[in-house]
Amino acid sequence: MPPTLGSKAPNFRARTTQGMVTLGDYRGRWVVLFSHPADFTPVCTSEFMAFANAQDEFESLNCQLMGLSVDSLPSHLAWLDAIRRELGVSIRFPVIEDPSMAVARAYGMLDQSAENSSTVRSSFIIDPEGIIQTVLTYPLSVGRSVSEILRTVRALQHSTRTHSLAPENWQPGEQVFEPSALISDDVSMQDSPLWFYRFRGDQP
Structure with missing residues (x-):
């Protein structure tokens, strides 16, 4: 069963554009883990640039961004380099490669019988204790709202604190x-x- 609100976020260890990472590395911080259907696609590119432009705001909230798709690490690196060179935006958060779809399946980002990632556009907001506080899923054709995800992190933090x-x-x-x-x-x-x-x- 995919994780639900209030459940423990499945841990993982994976290669990323910034080296090997485990979810547990970020215990004590908020995490926004978001998946995208594929590298070199227009909607995903727009989302990644929006996340990159908002990264300083997320970091001010002690919140780590982590992207994910089933594409390979070389594909991720080539895509991020193209975004930097052609669009002038640097992606400074780690992007996870998941060619086996192990992480995507653990989080219910893919149907258990899926053979590709064409329907994946999910976001998980995870609190410092590793508990899932928000799950957002969008279709392939519609990009998510990064400003709403940022607002939700702020609201969750304020609600928890007060x-x-x-x-x-x-x-x-x-x-x-x-x-x-x-x-x-x-x-x-x-x-x-x-x-x-x-x-x-x-x-x-």
Whole structure:
């Protein structure tokens, strides 16, 4: 079964564009692990450039980016070099080669009977304890939103730190919700009919 929210992220050891890497190397940091269908494709190239342009922001959040596809390491290196030379963007995060599809299968990025990676475009946000906190999957034809992934990391970190709930499209500096009462006795003690919708700092 593929990992789900709240489950332990499968560990792995793999070759990357920055040498051998294991997921455990990044314990204590947030990780965004994202797969792409293939090197030298237009949507994937646009995504990688967006991740590269946002890398400093991810790093400021103690968050490591890791790309992955079933293409070989030589293919990765040639593709990243082409992006640097022709498009002026340097990819500074590791890109994992996964020709056996072992990592992709462990994360449910591929159907167990799949023979190629043509449908892979998945993102996993993993917390410093190695627990999966977010799973996003997009089709081959649509690129993911790097700004939304960055926003989600910020929201997860703030929610974890403050034991609060982040509302729709929460941005840093905006109000957050108090967790709602979950049992009838707690609800009956609230004076406001909006006991289920209270921003932190609001009076009951």
